[in-house]
Amino acid sequence: MRKAGREFTIRDVARSAEVAVGTVSxxxxxxPSVTRDVRERVQRAITSLGYERNAVxxxxxxxxxxxxxxAIRDFDIPGYVSYVKxxxxxxxxxxxxxxxxxxxxxxxVELSLLRKFAQRRVDGVMMTIxxxxxxxxxxxxxxxKMPLVLIDREMIQSVDRVAADHRSGARQATxxxxxxxxxxxxxxxxxxxxxxxxSRIEGYGDAFRAAGLEPDPAMIRDHSLSNExxxxxxxxxxxxxxxxxxxxxxxxxxxAGAMRALKAAGLAIGRDVSVVSGGDSDLAELSTPAxxxxxxxxxxxxxxAAQMLLDRVTGRTTExxxxxxxxxxxxxxxxxxxxx
Amino acid sequence: MRKAGREFTIRDVARSAEVAVGTVSxxxxxxPSVTRDVRERVQRAITSLGYERNAVxxxxxxxxxxxxxxAIRDFDIPGYVSYVKxxxxxxxxxxxxxxxxxxxxxxxVELSLLRKFAQRRVDGVMMTIxxxxxxxxxxxxxxxKMPLVLIDREMIQSVDRVAADHRSGARQATxxxxxxxxxxxxxxxxxxxxxxxxSRIEGYGDAFRAAGLEPDPAMIRDHSLSNExxxxxxxxxxxxxxxxxxxxxxxxxxxAGAMRALKAAGLAIGRDVSVVSGGDSDLAELSTPAxxxxxxxxxxxxxxAAQMLLDRVTGRTTExxxxxxxxxxxxxxxxxxxxx
Numbered sequence: 202m203r204k205a206g207r208e209f210t211i212r213d214v215a216r217s218a219e220v221a222v223g224t225v226s227x228x229x230x231x232x233p234s235v236t237r238d239v240r241e242r243v244q245r246a247i248t249s250l251g252y253e254r255n256a257v258x259x260x261x262x263x264x265x266x267x268x269x270x271x272a273i274r275d276f277d278i279p280g281y282v283s284y285v286k287x288x289x290x291x292x293x294x295x296x297x298x299x300x301x302x303x304x305x306x307x308x309x310v311e312l313s314l315l316r317k318f319a320q321r322r323v324d325g326v327m328m329t330i331x332x333x334x335x336x337x338x339x340x341x342x343x344x345x346k347m348p349l350v351l352i353d354r355e356m357i358q359s360v361d362r363v364a365a366d367h368r369s370g371a372r373q374a375t376x377x378x379x380x381x382x383x384x385x386x387x388x389x390x391x392x393x394x395x396x397x398x399x400s401r402i403e404g405y406g407d408a409f410r411a412a413g414l415e416p417d418p419a420m421i422r423d424h425s426l427s428n429e430x431x432x433x434x435x436x437x438x439x440x441x442x443x444x445x446x447x448x449x450x451x452x453x454x455x456x457a458g459a460m461r462a463l464k465a466a467g468l469a470i471g472r473d474v475s476v477v478s479g480g481d482s483d484l485a486e487l488s489t490p491a492x493x494x495x496x497x498x499x500x501x502x503x504x505x506a507a508q509m510l511l512d513r514v515t516g517r518t519t520e521x522x523x524x525x526x527x528x529x530x531x532x533x534x535x536x537x538x539x540x541x
Numbered sequence: 542m543r544k545a546g547r548e549f550t551i552r553d554v555a556r557s558a559e560v561a562v563g564t565v566s567x568x569x570x571x572x573p574s575v576t577r578d579v580r581e582r583v584q585r586a587i588t589s590l591g592y593e594r595n596a597v598x599x600x601x602x603x604x605x606x607x608x609x610x611x612a613i614r615d616f617d618i619p620g621y622v623s624y625v626k627x628x629x630x631x632x633x634x635x636x637x638x639x640x641x642x643x644x645x646x647x648x649x650v651e652l653s654l655l656r657k658f659a660q661r662r663v664d665g666v667m668m669t670i671x672x673x674x675x676x677x678x679x680x681x682x683x684x685x686k687m688p689l690v691l692i693d694r695e696m697i698q699s700v701d702r703v704a705a706d707h708r709s710g711a712r713q714a715t716x717x718x719x720x721x722x723x724x725x726x727x728x729x730x731x732x733x734x735x736x737x738x739x740s741r742i743e744g745y746g747d748a749f750r751a752a753g754l755e756p757d758p759a760m761i762r763d764h765s766l767s768n769e770x771x772x773x774x775x776x777x778x779x780x781x782x783x784x785x786x787x788x789x790x791x792x793x794x795x796x797a798g799a800m801r802a803l804k805a806a807g808l809a810i811g812r813d814v815s816v817v818s819g820g821d822s823d824l825a826e827l828s829t830p831a832x833x834x835x836x837x838x839x840x841x842x843x844x845x846a847a848q849m850l851l852d853r854v855t856g857r858t859t860e861x862x863x864x865x866x867x868x869x870x871x872x873x874x875x876x877x878x879x880x881x
Contacts, residue, residue, distance in 0.1 A: 229660075266661065268657070268661070270640070275626070276616075276622055276625050276626055276629070276641065277622040277623075277626065282616055282617040283617075285616050286615070286616055286617065286643075289616070289643060293645075293650075298642065298653075298654065298657050299642065299643070300610070300640040300641065300642050301616065301640065301641040301642070301643075302638065302639065302640050302641070303626075303629060303639070303641075305633075310633075313638075314638065317608070317638050321606065321608070321661060457823040457827060460827050461827070464827070483797040483824050484823050484824050484827060487797060487800050487801070487804070487824060487828060488827060488828065488829070489828070489829035
C-alpha cells in the first residue's frame with residue numbers, strides 16, 4: 202500500500218514489474234545483461250507509475266551514472282589517442298560510457314569541468330591539469346567528489362596518477378644528439394608548469410651537464426605546444442647567424458610545424474639539420490627520411506589509468522593513491538647525422 | 542513563508558541570496574558572467590537551505606544542463622578533429638560543455654548512447670550513425686528527446702544534417718587517375734551503409750562510366766576503415782598477377798596502412814604505384830612524395846553543425862530540418878604518374 206504523497210521508489214517499480222530491485226537498477230543503467238523482455242517490462246512499470254525513467258533513476262540514492270569523464274587539453278594530440286582508446290575499451294567492457302572533454306589547457310575550463318562532472322554525477326574522472334602547482338587546481342582535484350586519476354601528471358600525491366618518464370626520454374634524445382657531435386640543440390616544449398614539459402627540460406639539462414656542458418637558454422622554446430608556434434619559432438631559429446644543428450621537437454604534437462618550417466626554408470632533414478620527435482606518430486614513422494622519435498606504450502598508460510580509476514569507482518581498492526610511471530625509449534631512424 | 546514539507550525551489554534560493562532567479566540559474570549553469578561574489582552568495586544560500594546544488598538544479602523544471610554530446614565512430618579519425626574542435630569552439634563560446642563519445646561504428650553503442658544522453662538530459666546531440674537505413678536507428682534518431690544533428694549523413698530527412706560531397710570528391714579523384722591512363726584503380730572505403738562510403742563508390746563508378754568503362758569489382762574493398770585492414774588488403778592486391786597501378790585510399794584514416802604496405806613491398810609511391818588519399822592530413826602533405834588528396838573544409842562543417850544545433854537548442858529556429866553540403870576538391874601533389 203502506497204501512502205498518499207509518498208514518492209515512487211525503485212522498490213515500487215520492482216514490485217510492479219515483478220522483478221528484483223537490482224534488475225530495475227540494471228535497466229536504468231543500461232546494463233547489457235538485461236534481456237529485452239525484462240527491459241520492456243520495467244519500462245512499462247515506470248510508465249504506468251507515471252514516472253519518467255529519469256526521475257526514478259534520480260530517486261535512487263546510490264544511483265551510479267556509469268559515466269566516466271576524461272578531460273585532456275585538446276582533441277587532436279597524437280599521443281593521447283592510443284591512451285584514450287585503450288581507456289575507453291576497458292570502461293566499455295565494464296559497461297561504462299566514456300566521455301571525452303577538452304580543457305584547452307586552461308585553468309578556468311578545468312575548474313568548470315570538474316564542477317560539471319560533479320553536478321552530473323559522473324562516476325569517475327581522468328584528466329590533465331594545466332598547472333600542478335596552482336593552489337586552486339590542487340584544491341579542486343583533492344576535493345573532487347568522485348574518484349579522479351591524473352594523466353601524465355605527478356606532483357599531486359593525494360590522487361592516483363599515471364605518467365610517462367619524460368625526463369629519461371629527453372635525456373636519451375639529448376644524449377644521442379650530443380654523441381653525434383651536436384651542441385646547438387634547439388628544444389621545443391610546452392608549459393613547464395606541468396610534468397611533461399618540466400621533465401623534458403630537466404632531462405635535456407641532465408644530458409648537457411653529464412657531458413660537462415651547459416645548455417644554451419637561447420635554444421629553448423617552452424611557450425606553447427601548437428604547430429603554428431613551432432613553425433614560427435623553427436623558422437626564426439634557422440635564420441639566426443648561429444642556427445641550431447639539431448632540433449628536439451619534444452612536445453608530441455609539434456613535429457608537423459617544425460617539418461613545414463624546414464621544408465619552407467629549403468632545409469633537408471638529416472642532411473642540413475637533425476630532428477628528433479618527442480613522440481612517435483605515423484608522420485614520424487612514414488616520413489622520408491623517417492624521423493627518430495621517443496616512444497612509450499600509450500595504450501599501457503591508458504590501461505593503467507582506467508584500471509586504477511575502475512578500482513576506485515567500484516570500491517575494489519581503498520589503498521593509498523599511487524603513481525604509475527611508464528618508461529620512454531628512443532627509436533633511432535634516419536633523421537639525425539653529425540653536424541656539418 | 543514556506544509551507545511545511547514543500548521542497549525548496551530556485552525562488553527560495555534567489556530570495557535568500559537576494560538575487561534574481563535568473564542569477565541563481567546562471568550560477569547553477571556555471572555561466573561566466575557571474576561575479577565571484579554573487580556566486581559565493583548563491584552557494585551560501587543553497588548550503589544554508591540545506592540543499593545540494595544538484596538537487597536545486599534538478600528542481601528547476603526547465604533546467605538546461607548546458608551540455609552538448611558529440612558521438613563519432615572513433616577518437617582518432619584525422620578528418621574529424623578540425624570538425625570537432627570548431628564545433629567545440631562555438632559551443633564553448635556559447636557557454637556549453639562539449640563532450641565527445643565514440644560509437645565504435647556499432648549500432649548497439651549508438652542506441653545506448655542516445656538513451657544515456659536523454660537520461661542525463663544533454664541539451665543537444667551531434668553524431669554519426671553506422672547505418673542510415675536501419676529502422677531501429679532511424680526511429681531512435683527521429684524520437685530523440687533533444688535536438689540532434691547528423692554528421693556526414695544524409696538520408697534521414699527528419700533531422701538536420703551536414704555532409705561532405707564525397708560523391709563529387711571520389712569522381713574527381715577517379716577522373717584524375719583515369720586521365721593519367723590508369724584502369725586498374727583499387728578503391729578502399731568503409732561500410733557502404735553510410736553516406737561517405739556509399740557516395741564514394743558511386744563517384745568512383747560515375748567516373749568509370751563517364752569514360753565508357755566499367756569499374757572492376759575485384760578492385761573495390763569496402764569492408765573496414767582500419768589501417769590494419771588497408772595494410773593487409775594493399776599487400777594482397779599488390780601480389781596479384783594484375784596488381785592495381787593506382788590506389789585510391791578513399792577512407793580518411795586509411796592512408797598510413799596503404800603506405801606501410803607499399804613500403805614493406807619495396808614499392809615507391811609515384812614511380813611504382815600512384816596513390817590518392819581520400820582525406821588530407823599532415824601525413825599526406827609532408828610525405829615524400831607529397832600525396833595527392835581530397836580536401837574539404839572540415840572546420841566549416843563543424844561550424845555549420847554547431848550553429849544548426851545551437852539554433853535548435855536555444856529555440857532560435859523552428860524551421861524544417863535541412864542538409865548542409867560541403868564541397869570537396871582535389872589537391873594534386875606528387876604521388877600520381879601515368880602507369881608504366
